[in-house]
Amino acid sequence: xxxxxxxxxxxxxxxxxxxxxxxxxxxxxxxxxxxxxxxxxxxxxxxxxxxxxxxxxxxxxxxxxxxxxxxxxxxxxxxxxxxxxxxxxxxxxxxxxxxxxxxxxxxxxxxxxxxxxxxxxxxxxxxxxxxxxxxxxxxxxxxxxxxxxxxxxxxxxxxxxxxxxxxxxxxxxxxxxxxxxxxxxxxxxxxxxxxxxxxxxxxxxxxxxxxxxxxxxxxxxxxxxxxxxxxxxxxxxxxxxxxxxxxxxxxxxxxxxxxxxxxxxxxxxxxxxxxxxxxxxxxxxxxxxxxxxxxxxxxx
Amino acid sequence: xxxxxxxxxxxxxxxxxxxxxxxxxxxxxxxxxxxxxxxxxxxxxxxxxxxxxxxxxxxxxxxxxxxxxxxxxxxxxxxxxxxxxxxxxxxxxxxxxxxxxxxxxxxxxxxxxxxxxxxxxxxxxxxxxxxxxxxxxxxxxxxxxxxxxxxxxxxxxxxxxxxxxxxxxxxxxxxxxxxxxxxxxxxxxxxxxxxxxxxxxxxxxxxxxxxxxxxxxxxxxxxxxxxxxxxxxxxxxxxxxxxxxxxxxxxxxxxxxxxxxxxxxxxxxxxxxxxxxxxxxxxxxxxxxxxxxxxxxxxxxxxxxxxxxxxxxxxxxxxxxxxxxxxxxxxxxxxxxxxxxxxxxxxxxxxxxxxxxxxxxxxxxxxxxxxxxxxxxxxxxxxxxxxxxxxxxxxxxxxxxxxxxxxxxxxxxxxxxxxxxxxxxxxxxxxxxxxxxxxxxxxx
Numbered sequence: 001x002x003x004x005x006x007x008x009x010x011x012x013x014x015x016x017x018x019x020x021x022x023x024x025x026x027x028x029x030x031x032x033x034x035x036x037x038x039x040x041x042x043x044x045x046x047x048x049x050x051x052x053x054x055x056x057x058x059x060x061x062x063x064x065x066x067x068x069x070x071x072x073x074x075x076x077x078x079x080x081x082x083x084x085x086x087x088x089x090x091x092x093x094x095x096x097x098x099x100x101x102x103x104x105x106x107x108x109x110x111x112x113x114x115x116x117x118x119x120x121x122x123x124x125x126x127x128x129x130x131x132x133x134x135x136x137x138x139x140x141x142x143x144x145x146x147x148x149x150x151x152x153x154x155x156x157x158x159x160x161x162x163x164x165x166x167x168x169x170x171x172x173x174x175x176x177x178x179x180x181x182x183x184x185x186x187x188x189x190x191x192x193x194x195x196x197x198x199x200x201x202x203x204x205x206x207x208x209x210x211x212x213x214x215x216x217x218x219x220x221x222x223x224x225x226x227x228x229x230x231x232x233x234x235x236x237x238x239x240x241x242x243x244x245x246x247x248x249x250x251x252x253x254x255x256x257x258x259x260x261x262x263x264x265x266x267x268x269x270x271x272x273x274x275x276x277x278x279x280x281x282x283x284x285x286x287x288x289x290x291x292x293x294x295x296x297x298x299x300x
Numbered sequence: 301x302x303x304x305x306x307x308x309x310x311x312x313x314x315x316x317x318x319x320x321x322x323x324x325x326x327x328x329x330x331x332x333x334x335x336x337x338x339x340x341x342x343x344x345x346x347x348x349x350x351x352x353x354x355x356x357x358x359x360x361x362x363x364x365x366x367x368x369x370x371x372x373x374x375x376x377x378x379x380x381x382x383x384x385x386x387x388x389x390x391x392x393x394x395x396x397x398x399x400x401x402x403x404x405x406x407x408x409x410x411x412x413x414x415x416x417x418x419x420x421x422x423x424x425x426x427x428x429x430x431x432x433x434x435x436x437x438x439x440x441x442x443x444x445x446x447x448x449x450x451x452x453x454x455x456x457x458x459x460x461x462x463x464x465x466x467x468x469x470x471x472x473x474x475x476x477x478x479x480x481x482x483x484x485x486x487x488x489x490x491x492x493x494x495x496x497x498x499x500x501x502x503x504x505x506x507x508x509x510x511x512x513x514x515x516x517x518x519x520x521x522x523x524x525x526x527x528x529x530x531x532x533x534x535x536x537x538x539x540x541x542x543x544x545x546x547x548x549x550x551x552x553x554x555x556x557x558x559x560x561x562x563x564x565x566x567x568x569x570x571x572x573x574x575x576x577x578x579x580x581x582x583x584x585x586x587x588x589x590x591x592x593x594x595x596x597x598x599x600x601x602x603x604x605x606x607x608x609x610x611x612x613x614x615x616x617x618x619x620x621x622x623x624x625x626x627x628x629x630x631x632x633x634x635x636x637x638x639x640x641x642x643x644x645x646x647x648x649x650x651x652x653x654x655x656x657x658x659x660x661x662x663x664x665x666x667x668x669x670x671x672x673x674x675x676x677x678x679x680x681x682x683x684x685x686x687x688x689x690x691x692x693x694x695x696x697x698x699x700x701x702x703x704x705x706x707x708x709x710x711x712x713x714x715x716x717x718x719x720x721x722x723x724x725x726x727x728x729x730x731x732x733x734x735x736x737x738x739x740x741x742x743x744x
Contacts, residue, residue, distance in 0.1 A: 057399040058421035142566035143580050152509075152569035241509055242568040243730035244721060258392040259717040261417070 044274060050267035057261050068268040077244060077252060085248045088163065089227035095167045096174055096223055097216070103171070104178020105208055118179070125172035133236035136165045140237070155245035158238045162246060165233050170226065174219045181215030182208060217288040224284065225277045249273055344644030345378045349406040349652070350394055352635070353384035355601040356461060356594070359664040367655045376648035380406070388573050391713065398423060398640070405643035406652060411449020411457050411636045412705055413535075413712035418638070419451050425639040427455045430650060440657030445673040448633035448705065457636025458653040462670025463697050464592045464632040466516045472612040474501060474587045482614035486524075486553075489617055493562050496587050502564035504557075505586035507572025511720040512708060514727045516590050517557075519630040519707055521550035525622040528702035535710045542740040546622075551726055551733035553619075558727055568728050575602060582606040590616070592631055593693055596686070597669040613692060629700040632709060634673045666690065671697075718743050 051068050053061035072078060107118045124132065140161060142150045151157040189207050198206065231250040234240060240247035240255070247255070249269060257266030351360050361382055368379040383404065385393050390408070397403050398418060409415050418424050431437045431446075441459050449457045470482050478499055483489035493503040507513040522530050526546025533541035541547075557563065564586065570576040572591070581589040582603035589595060599607035618626040637656065639649045655661055659680075662672040666684045671677060671693045684690035697703065708716035722739045725731040731739065 056417055056421075057395045058417060058423060059399075137574070140569075141576060142569050143576060143585060150566040150569055153566050158569075238569075239509055239511075241724055241728065243725040243728035245728075245730070255717060255721075258395075260714040261395055262714060 044271075047267040047270045047274075050264055051271045053264045055263040057263055061264070064264065068264045071265060072268050072272065077247065080244065081247055081249050081252045084159075084246065085228065085250075088159070088230065088248055089224055091159075091163045092166055092227045092230070093220060093223045095163055096171050097219065099167070100171045100174035100219065101178050101212070101216070103175040104180075105182045105204070105212075107175060107179040108182035118175075121175060122172040124169050127169070129169055129232050130236065132165060132169050133233045136161070137237055152238055153242055155242065158242065158246045161237055162230075162233055165237065166227070166230055169233075170223070174223065177215055177219050178212065181212045185211045213288065217284065220288075221281050221284050224280055228273055228277045228280070344648070347378055347380050347405040347643065347645050347648050347652070349380055349382050349408075349637070350385055350390075350397065350404040351382055351408045352390045353386050354594075355597055356668055356670065357382075357384050359661070359668050359670075360460070362664050363655050363661050364652070366660060367652050370651075370655075372651040372654070373648060376645060376651055378645050378648045380648070380652050395713075403640050403642065405640050405645070406637050406649050407640070408460070409449075409457060409636055409638055410632055410706070410709040411634075412451070413710045413716070415449075415456055415636075415638060416451060416712050419456060423641050424456045425641050425643070425646065425649075427458065427639070427653075431455055431458075434650075434654070436654050436657050440654075440674055440676075442673050442675060442677075444703070445633045448703065449636045457638045458656055459634040459673040460637045460653075460656045461635040462593065462665050462668075463634050463673050463693060464594060465629040465693060465697055465700075465703070466520065466590060466592050466616070466631040467595070467693070467696070468614045468616050469581070469589045469591055469595055470612045470614065471581065471584055471587050471606075472610045474584050475612065480587075482612065483617045484614075485617050486619040490560075492587075493557075493560065497561060501584070502580070502586040503562045503588060504564075505570075505577045505581035505589040506563040506567040507570050507577035508563065508567040508724075508727055509569055509571045510573055511724045512706075513572050513577065513591065514554075514723050515707055515720070516592075516630065517554055518547075518550050518723065519704060520590070520616040521553055521619065522546050523628050523630055523702075523704060524616065524619040524624040524626070525549050527624040528628060528704050531704055531707060531710075535705075535707075539741050539743060542737055542743075547740070548733055548737050551736045554726060555729075555733050558729060563727075568724075578602060593671070596689060600669055600685070608686075613689060615696060625701050627696075627700050628702045628704070629697060630704045630706065632706055633697075633703055715743055 054064045055061035139145050140151045151161050193203050229250055234251045238246045240251045253266045253269040256262045364380045364382045367373050445459050480492055483492055496503045530544045530546045578598050580586045637653055643649050662674045665672040666680045671690050681690040726736040
């Protein structure tokens with residue numbers, strides 16, 4: 001609060017000084033904007049364009065109007081794929097949020113060995129997701145793996161494996177977010193609660209969780225969007241199988257694009273994923289009140 | 301407050317759009333990132349050749365090294381650079397490269413349906429006249445194999461690897477231990493299955509997660525039940541051909557095998573490409589393996605002792621009540637080199653293709669356990685690492701009244717992929733034989 005007051009008074013002192021010490025100049029955003037334009041906006045625009053064409057990767061795309069979109073709605077595999085994608089997203093969210101939140105809060109403390117263990121926990125996130133998927137594929141091999149059960153041979157097994165491997169990989173990242181969030185919670189709140197006689201669990205549910213509300217939103221948006229675009233693990237672990245039991249939307253997109261060479265149809269799936277992810281992010285942000293940027297520390 | 305709301309909206313919008321755009325990044329990168337890798341059809345001094353990068357690639361590498369030092373290459377003024385593309389990524393990598401400025405000049409393919417879209421896009425050199433005018437190419441290959449990869453009666457490829465019929469491999473020591481003989485009829489096969497299961501041995505290894513190994517079963521069963529005409533009709537574009545009783549009966553036999561545990565209970569998560577199925581077979585956990593003839597060189601590379609002493613082979617059995625000839629073969633007649641129409645140095649590329657008709661090349665193939673499709677092949681087979689196996693293969697193909705090209709290769713990528721999906725569902729028990737037939741009829 002105090003810093004805002006100071007800034008307001010600087011602005012009042014004169015516009016020249018304000019431009020020097022106030023908000024950063026727009027040019028500073030240029031590298032990020034350029035990067036975002038070339039690697040996100042332009043490909044997105046291209047995908048949208050391609051979704052109205054028929055293109056096999058050779059020659060020029062041929063406009064076909066809404067054909068790909070009609071085909072998408074008529075595709076018998078769409079319902080299954082959509083359901084799988086939603087279930088995967090929810091399962092990944094539940095798994096990663098619960099574990100990452102607990103780990104993050106723990107890692108924010110001052111226990112012995114905390115720094116060392118936190119560093120070790122972070123390692124999976126540094127590995128390439130392809131390498132992780134290949135590693136788990138070998139571990140889960142039905143004949144020569146460590147378990148030797150047919151984990152990937154049933155729908156539930158294959159699905160759980162995908163959720164677990166994804167969680168194992170991305171949990172460290174969300175742990176880090178929660179660790180940062182938990183560190184921000186003022187110590188005085190806990191001290192006051194302790195004086196009032198609140199125990200460990202009461203403190204967690206009445207102070208830590210509410211204070212982490214915005215952190216949870218951030219982490220949730222990242223998990224949801226990440227799950228919607230989750231792909232390489234599925235490709236390597238199950239190839240969408242057994243049968244089509246784990247063929248989530250991004251995998252369907254890959255199959256249409258890089259196996260059937262129907263880039264128009266693949267782009268229609270890609271575009272619908274963009275729309276879904278954007279919509280979901282907006283809804284999440286609105287529901288959580290994150291957008292209004294209300295402070296969790298009002299009145300302190 | 302009002303302006304503050306506006307600003308947060310746009311910030312929110314950016315957050316949403318920014319994270320969401322990651323969704324397209326995958327596909328977008330694939331489409332826009334074609335420009336990387338390979339000098340391709342650039343200056344004509346270096347001609348790039350894409351090859352399927354498996355254990356057999358050393359034969360092509362030796363040919364490139366030999367050709368680059370030859371007088372023919374010097375005359376054409378350049379060298380060939382071989383780019384080994386990992387097997388499972390070969391087709392998509394080739395497709396993206398062919399649509400980009402850095403396309404290969406020469407590339408490995410399966411002929412037929414696998415190159416149809418390239419031909420339609422005007423990307424292939426028509427080799428028909430070049431072959432007719434060149435004595436080396438004209439008389440260099442078995443005519444049936446040369447034309448097996450044709451499109452509309454024109455040649456677009458030169459045979460460059462061994463013949464690859466699908467063969468019923470068996471583990472000799474397991475068969476000897478349980479006093480079994482390779483089956484010549486379907487009833488015998490079922491009988492063997494029962495005996496093996498009693499001994500707690502999986503009858504057949506199957507890399508079911510790759511899907512194409514499953515396809516081999518249907519290809520042979522449909523051929524044995526209804527002859528090569530059944531698939532010929534489908535290949536020619538009549539999707540009602542899937543309604544032939546032979547297809548339904550074949551699917552029913554497959555279901556019976558699956559339900560019976562003939563492939564074990566874990567086959568849907570076993571892969572051939574990553575070495576799972578060959579290992580199951582070589583280690584005696586499974587007694588038989590229906591696979592392309594490359595199984596021999598795969599085993600030679602991974603389990604040399606097994607390949608040399610315990611690997612047995614037989615033709616696919618006849619099926620009672622079927623009308624197909626038991627001598628018929630399915631598989632890939634061979635692989636081909638095709639030339640990109642945009643190459644800057646066609647002479648160099650054609651010269652390299654001639655190298656594949658040379659005796660040195662055929663000898664390398666033979667040494668690798670392959671049976672070349674060159675006309676000089678037969679006399680070389682005596683020097684094969686396993687002359688018995690080489691001769692078996694050569695005779696199998698030579699005597700076959702019909703050699704049906706693998707269905708996925710014959711149908712091309714778009715249909716082939718969808719057919720794989722349906723076959724995967726059939727084998728995984730997710731669809732019944734009649735549902736399989738209905739689904740295949742609807743493929744387009």
